[in-house]
Amino acid sequence: MLEALALMPGRTSGGGGRGGRGGGGGGGGGDFGGDLEVFLICMALVAVIWLIVYLYRSNRAQQQAQFLATLPPPQFAPPPPPGYPPPPPRYAAPAYVPPRPPAPPP
Structure with missing residues (x-):
């Protein structure tokens, strides 16, 4: 999944653009600046932990x-015989x- 994100332009943190004729290039990164990857990784970890806890508790x-x-x-105590004073x-x-x-x- 991370490889697919790394191939998408504007999604990874940093990284330069392609150099055209005569150089250029440089610059970098998308609008998120790597926050999307961190968010997705954290959400995946939360989902895995939640699934483990759910399965453990149900089992x-x-x-x-x-x-x-x-x-x-x-087993409850038998009733006292008749005529016996109550406790x-x-x-x-x-x-x-x-x-x-x-x-x-x-």
Whole structure:
């Protein structure tokens, strides 16, 4: 791809023009001055990295789903027998503490 860009006039960074009869030449480059090549290379790298991450994550999710399918269903504690007192609440509210009476005057 870069070879094709290098052959297109006005797309590469620098480079002189063709010399006509009796010299000339010199001058150079296109309007972009090489920025287009850098932009295209950066976009290609971003696309490749995005593709690698996408494929890795999809494969990871598929492996996780297959692993979870092999696990047995979760086991819960059996209910207590009838007549058994219920357990205390897990997060009980603090007991009521009445306010202290005011201190006697000195």
